[in-house]
Amino acid sequence: MSRQQGIIVANFGRQVLVENSNGASIPCIISGRKLRPVTGDRVMWEPLDGKNKGLVCEIMERDNELTRPDRRGRTDVLAANVSQVMVVCAPRPAPDLFLIDRYLAAAAFMGASASVVLNKSDLEEEPGLAPLREALLEYTRIGYPVIHTSAKSRDGLEPLRKQLIGHTSILVGQSGVGKSSILNALLPEADILTGELSEASGEGRHTTTASRLYHLDSGGELIDSPGVRDYAPAAFEENDLTKGFIEFAAPAGSCKFANCRHLHEPRCGVTQAVKDGVICARRYESYKRLTRLMEQLRPGY
Ligand SMILES: Nc1nc2c(ncn2[C@@H]2O[C@H](COP(=O)(O)OP(=O)(O)O)[C@@H](O)[C@H]2O)c(=O)[nH]1
Ligand SMILES: [Mg+2]
Ligand SMILES: [Zn+2]
Incomplete structure (x- = not known):
């Protein structure tokens, strides 16, 4: 039988449920140890002959x-x-x-x-x-x-x-x-x-x-x-924590240094915005706390 598209709607480890294009859920096994589908994955799968069962053979590229x-x-x-x-x-x-x-x-x-x-x-x-x-x-x-x-x-x-x-x-x-x-x-x-x-x-x-x-x-x-x-959000591959604080984006545009971390740098748009009350001081404290956490986990950040 032919390969078709589906989406993983449940994940029990090496067993998954794949929903096909008609909305039916098919229990599937996974082809090979390297393939690790998770819930939400778009996959290619194929029915196994004579059984109400399938085989997941490929995971499509993930958005996130x-x-x-x-x-x-x-x-x-x-x-x-x-x-x-x-x-x-x-x-x-x-x-x-x-x-x-x-x-x-x-x-x-x-x-x-x-x-x-x-x-x-x-x-x-x-x-x-x-x-x-x-x-x-x-x-x-x-x-x-x-x-x-x-x-x-x-x-x-x-x-x-x-x-x-x-x-x-x-x-x-x-x-x-x-x-x-x-x-x-x-x-x-x-x-x-x-x-x-x-x-x-x-x-x-x-x-x-x-x-x-x-x-x-x-x-x-x-x-x-x-x-x-x-679930403790990690995202410690992240190189720019500013991205996580959406209201910092506009003020950060006026920082003197392009790589400003908004801590002790001179002419920082973000710290100025905190002083002016444009950025909430508590949110800025969260930003600093997250930065410190980052420094502990990734020295040199
Ligand atoms: N008063 C009140 N109690 C709630 C409400 N939603 C959940 N609870 C109670 O809060 C407790 C934890 O709920 P649960 O759904 O298990 O929380 P979870 O750990 O976030 O999944 C349970 O005792 C619920 O009955 C709500 O809207 N109002
Ligand atoms: Mg719960
Ligand atoms: Zn700055």
């Missing part, structure tokens, strides 16, 4: 990769061809704005767009909610879509669906902010394990190990990757 450092310090690819990163936060667990900045930077490094989702907006009594709403205004100001949702009361799901149209998106963010709950709210049939459920089952959080791509009826694809729960 969502990676995380593995235990041996190499990078582990969690998903491919992600066009939008949805950074989820909530008043509980306590939000970490630096982590949000890192996720947004990582999205920019991989060439994906990004949005911020404030989930658990139903927790009106939570003292952390108002300050978080206030802090997120800065992201709106610099151009990121910010969507307020509650997976519990189902508020804000429509604006969220709208933001997902036309994209292959992935939800990232601290454990416990409600990523699985949001997925369940958008895709009731998917029945994704949430914190409560997994604790109740006594099997912990390791029961769902496969990453999956779901089609939303309202438009767009959403990837659920369990690996994302401890």
Whole structure:
């Protein structure tokens, strides 16, 4: 039988599910050890004679990769061809704005767009909610879509669906902010394990190990990757961290030195913009913190 195109919609290690052009999912094995398809990959595959099974023989060039450092310090690819990163936060667990900045930077490094989702907006009594709403205004100001949702009361799901149209998106963010709950709210049939459920089952959080791509009826694809729960955006191959802070681009245009790192250099457009209040001081602190992290991990950066 002939080779055909498909997309990886689930990845169980050496077994994958390939969706063909008719939307049917075919269990496939992978040709050779070197081939490592991940969810979101566009592939060439061929049916195996006489079986409802196929063989993945080629991975098409990826637009991008969502990676995380593995235990041996190499990078582990969690998903491919992600066009939008949805950074989820909530008043509980306590939000970490630096982590949000890192996720947004990582999205920019991989060439994906990004949005911020404030989930658990139903927790009106939570003292952390108002300050978080206030802090997120800065992201709106610099151009990121910010969507307020509650997976519990189902508020804000429509604006969220709208933001997902036309994209292959992935939800990232601290454990416990409600990523699985949001997925369940958008895709009731998917029945994704949430914190409560997994604790109740006594099997912990390791029961769902496969990453999956779901089609939303309202438009767009959403990837659920369990690996994302401890996904610390690395992107330490990056040579210009400025790219991760979108509001620095215009002020950086007036730096005296083309390779200005916006730290102690004279006539720096970015530090001037911080002084003038054009760049938010807290965002600039995140930039410096990320730069220090980079210096530790890559001496000489
Ligand atoms: N009040 C409230 N609780 C939520 C909401 N979304 C999720 N939760 C709860 O937060 C906890 C963690 O949710 P989960 O979806 O497992 O978070 P994840 O680790 O990001 O996937 C669970 O106890 C959920 O029931 C929400 O919108 N409002
Ligand atoms: Mg989860
Ligand atoms: Zn500068």
